[in-house]
Amino acid sequence: MKEMKSQTLQAQEGRNAGFGTALSRVDGAAKVTGQAKYAAEFTRPDLLFGVVYTARIAKGKIKRIDTSRALAMDGVVDVLTHENSPRVTHFDLKLKDMSAPTVGHPFRALDSDDILYPGQPIALVVAETLEIARAAARLVDVDYEWQDFETDLKRATPFVPKVPGVGERKPKSRGKAEAAFASSPVQITGDYHLMPEHHNPMELFASTVFCEDDGRLTIYDKTQGVKNSHCYICNAMGFKRAKVRVLSPFVGGAFGSALRPQYQLWLAALAAKKLERSVRVVMTRQEMFGHGYRPECYNRIQLGADDQGHLKAIINSAVTGTSSYENYTESIVSWGGMLYQCDNAKLDYQIARVDTATPCNMRAPGGATGTNMFEIAMDELAYASNVDPLELRLRNYAERHQLKDRDYTSKALRDCYQRGARKFGWEKRSPEPRSMREGHELIGWGMATGVWDAMMAPTSVRATLHADGSLEVGTATADIGPGTYTMMTQIASDATGIPVERITAKLGDSDLPFAPVEGGSATAASAGTAVQKACHALMKQVLEQANQLENSPLSGARMEDVDLVGGRIQLSENPAQGMSFSEVFTAAGLDSLEAKKFGRPRMTRKARNTHSAVFVEVRVDEEVGMARVTRVVNAVAAGRIINPKTARSQIIGGVVFGIGMALEEESLADHRIGRWMNHNLAEYHVPVNADVPDIDVIFVEEEDHEASPIGVKGVGEIGVCGTAAAIANALFHATGKRLRDLPITIDKLVTD
């Protein structure tokens, strides 16, 4: 492999890139030259290819499965079905991965003749080449026994989940909402609906399992957490943990879909176990509609206010879909109840079973759905009470978290409103719907609030300093796109003064110290804190070593007396007096020094949240109803920003998800046969380049060391929260049409 030289990256060499530096990604050259390798791109000469055969019915049983014609094809090695697969664990508990719902029976592929949902894998054809496996899969022949099924959430029976999942506790009601609503002079009632959405990361789900000569397995998996996949697959198939290594150096997007191990890992491992040969299984785009997704949601919101728009009552009840075999829950109704000052709130949440794969977390799970719906309701209230939408939010501004009745560690939302509005030019808005236009285009301006959790999870990092002065920091976290490699490098540079090109960040390897799945916008705070702690401990060791040397220029110096600059440790008082790390190592006769540290959240009773204010302009062609988003300003308060360049990209990415949610994305099922109809990228629309305008991102920094020790709150999800609502509200302003059913597609805009 030839060495790639990026001038852009070379230009940032020699720099001690601390917090707030707009560093270009350290893995940038690998990604733009095609050298970055994803799970399906590791190969060996004897590798076999597995192609999935999925159930053609929604629910029922396999009466007969005939694989003889497939097996007869030259080059086919085996066809795995429930009839001939190796045994796996009987215990559900062993299959509860880190992101599994608390209640339910995790799915086991090829385990029985049951078909639980459309698109379920029921056979794996394994062959010498991909093409042979694909051709042979067409020859599998199955007789089914159909059973009654329901894929339409509207017709499913809602129930209150008995043991809600962790973090999704039953939302707490307060006051007397119904009475307060009845006596409110201003009332609005809205029934909101969100269609199911599929994550559709660009990389196809893939697992490559290599059987090593010594009986070990090396697995390249598309995952948001190698430790999760590792633990899951060992538990499931009885592999010894020490004999399995899961790697995931690059992940081509995931957005939550790779939080839980997906079935291609199970199938590849199953085939490798049975055949004792290396196997790769890659899902097709179509098959990626046969796993988790953002559930459909029905949500009724009633708001009561006085004639000044002050909230008197919030009544909010929502239903989301789950599968027949697991209770997947989301936090839908809590966001509005948390965000605004209101003494009376009644919040109810239910789930209902549909015969699909279990839904799973998708970028801002619950928050994207709940916040966006609530923020449309707030816009309705603004019009009903004749108050400017921004002013309405300010009038109902809550200094404390309304659900927990606690202070926030920080909440700079007021600044977000102000700076966002100024940048957007909100004060020039004429309030009347249909009052702004240019030619045949109606112009609409809308805004919304965004809110998400600032989470942090225990993470362990090992930092190793080598005699040549290079530093390695490693943890088993993932980089699914936010820039974890870069963030870790930057924090290590900040903590040690070592220039970025001398630092290597390692992740995506189950042999590294523990990290949870990358999700919930928690990685920067979690891994970042641990990197900083490990590096500080390491620097202390270096100083101790230096202290002990004979005639040490640093003898007696303590950490607070020294500066770390460019791979040197020197006295703050007298920078000339010091030693380079290499000098310390040589003098002390050391090869390397190592420190391993655990980062965990600070104990606080305060609420930790990120906030944003989103302002959007849309233009709607009056005749054909085509709507375009033409301007977005998103002002975000998310604590301290480590890297404004990559953080901005995260917000932009979230906004693009919001555009998809507002205008394009929906998984459509034909409920008569219980199957997704548009399971491909031509018919499941995600935003393309021409759908996305320039996006202004404003970071309102918060000094907040309670949210996380390094002051970081995370930016992966906040960008999607509020954006879809701001677009829907702008569409109302443009057209006078209040649409409560997301996505707002052309057909909804043109019909009366």
Place this chain on the structure above:
Amino acid sequence: MKQATSPAGVERQDACPTRLTINGEIVELAIPPWTSLLDLLRERLALTGTKKGCDHGQCGACTVLIDGRRINSCLKLAVTLDGTEITTIEGLAGVDGSLHPLQEAFIRHDGFQCGYCTPGQICSAQGLLNEAQATTRAEIREHMSGNICRCGAYPNIVDAIEDVIHKRNSDPRMPE
């Protein structure tokens, strides 16, 4: 000359001799008629820089240049390309390892996140430069809409391409 790693025997009987120039190197291969250019690159020639996102011509991740024109390599049967010149992402950087201006601009402007659509975006952008049809941001957006980026790096991708078209070396726009 490069040899394709040889897959199972079945295919060899039907394989058609094909001569391609890939990233400046002449490659003579016996290719089964059903093999797409994408699978040839990824599975036989270890050129995994070209990505598979749908295999149906719907996402643009597999974009490469054939005789300077951008195409979805998943929709091309490799045997139909006899005598053509193919450039993949691996062939864009200089022989000395210095990056192509588009590659530099993508890094500078953070024109990617997960990086999976990126080789396709960059090859597509080179195709767009060759076509010389797009100069404004609106035109770049329109002409780059065959390449999906689920991470949503679009505005940065436009910045990067605009920079190269206008031979600028601008700093990326930063948030306030």
